[in-house]
Amino acid sequence: MSRLLFTNVQIFEGTESQCRPGEVLLNGNRISAVAAPGESLPREGVEEIIDGQGATLMPGLVNPHCHFTYSNAVSLADINALPVEENLLITLRNARTYLDYGFTAVIGVASAKPRLEVVVRNAVNKGEFPGPRILASTPEYTVSGGVGDDSRLDLFVPSIGIVCDGVExxxxxxxxxxxEGVDIVKFNNSGDSFTFGRMPGDINPMTEDEVRTICETTLNVGKRLAAHAHTDSGVRQCVQYGVELINHATFASDATIEALAKVADRHWVTPAIAARYNTTYEAQAWGITTEIAESIGNKRELEAGCVTMQKMHRAGIRVLPFGDYGFAWIPIGTDCRDLEHMVNLFDMKPWEALRAATAYGGEAWVGNSGEKLGRIAPGYLADILLIDGDPLADLSLLQDQRRIVAVMKDGQFHRRFSGRAERATGKVAA
Ligand SMILES: [Zn+2]
Known part of the structure; x- marks a missing residue:
């Protein structure tokens, strides 16, 4: 096991409100010791010492609502129309982009083709291509007329989801x-404004029997669940049937929030608010004006979602950033804009947003496996970033690849630290 020591760094531990100066010792792919401020760790047996030059050392980012098979297109239909070969290349490129931007782990929640996430996860795990730790998802399961089913009686359109009706x-x-090897089964027990009025976000088109069947079938063999749940009934089903990853949760009632808060240690909520905020206010160039966003219900989802997330955060429910990046106006790589949204829209403090992006994300990724990910603490996996500057003072640093001056996954550098100044001036390529 190789031993590597970071010295002269400001440490963001993942769960603390401030950075503190210190040193971090790795043993192979794990953190073995963290020095308290003013202390130094023993140098014996250390093969490499990296002087961080005062940079911030923090856990790798975790995206718990990731669409890394999406092509930054204008619509789901455009992504769906991609042949599988092109879609595979895009997925491999996105996996690398995520790692370039400091995402060392992602949870897929709706593969654009049935096996895309599975085969890319396997290739990354074998070291054939660069990418984060990946949990691979099914395509999103939907019912006839639900999100993703754009067919008509007189015109069959293949769905980006898998359309099923009935428990069998x-x-x-x-x-x-x-x-086929998925880790996550994802289903849509809500509509969405992106159906342009056909199935609004506050409608749940699935029957109780269908939801129960999906969940029981998945949990029965030890796999995990994610649900596209805008509706109050959809969120309640997540609580009732063990859906750990609750996407959106926009219209959850106070009673449902209270029920969720009682089992908050079993769930993570990812509102994916950029798909509301940026779509409402920043998608004009792609034909979605604020008026259109309002008419399809997108602005309403934004406003309701912000109120709900403030309540959930206050109730101690883990609200996580990222989600739904992969469209033209929210392209993959800009995901850390979400951290600003959490501060501006959910009343979170910057350190709380960063805790959600690291420590909480790590908990979501490992689930109940007993593994440790997302903090700078002994025993945790060595997924580590060095940032040129203080992200707690300026969260936008994490949107700038040149300021992410080192990226390490599982004890291995994807981007090796070569000093702060060079990176800040952009002289060194990724
Ligand atoms: Zn999504």
Whole structure:
């Protein structure tokens, strides 16, 4: 096991409100010791010492609502129309982009093609291509007329999701996708403004039997669940049937928030608020004016979602950033804009947003496996960033690849530290 020591760094531990000066010792792919301020760690047996020059050392970012098979297109239909070969290349490129931007772990929640996330996860795990730690998802499961099913009676359109109706169809398909190797089964028990009025976000088109069947079939073989749940009934189903990853949760009622808060240690909420905020205010160039966003219900989802997330945060529910990046106006790589949204829209403090992006994200990624990810503490996996500057003072640093001056996943450098000044002036390529 190789031993590597970071010295002269300001440490953001993942759960603390301030950075503190210190040193961090790695043993292979794990953190073995962290020095308290003013102390230094023993140098014996250390093979490499990296002087961080005062940079901030923090856990790698975790994206718990990741669409790394998406092509930064204008619509789901455009992504769906990609042949699988092109879509595979895009997915491999996105995996690298995420790692370039400091995301050392991602949770897929809706593969654009059935096996894309699975095969890219496997290739990254073998070291064939660069990328974060990946949990691979099914395509999103939907019902006829739900999000992703754009067919008409007189015109069949292949869905980006898997369209099933009734418990037998869901049970069979979920089992088949688990056979193909997914980690996450994702289903849509809510509509969305992106259906342009056909199935609004406050409608839940799935029956109780269908939801129960998806969840029981998945949990029965030890896999994990994510749900596109804008609706109050959808969020309640997540609590009732063990859906750990709750996407959106926009219209959760006070009673549902209270019920969720009682089991808050079992769930993570990812509102994906950029798909509301940026779509409402910043997508004009792609034909979605604020008026259109309002008419399809997107602005309403934004406003309701902000109120709900403030309540959930106050109630101690883990609200996480990132999600739904992969469209033209929220392209992959700009995901850390979400940290500003959390401060501006959810009343979070910058350190709380960063805790959600690291420590909470790490908890979401490992689930109940017993693994440790997302903090700078002994025993945790060595997923580590060095940032040129203080991200707690300026969260936008994390949107600038030149300020992310080192990226390490599993004890291995993806981007090796070569000093602060060179990076800040952009002389060194990724
Ligand atoms: Zn999503």
């Amino acid at each position: 169809e869901f049970r069979k398909s979920v089992r088949q996708l688990i056979r």
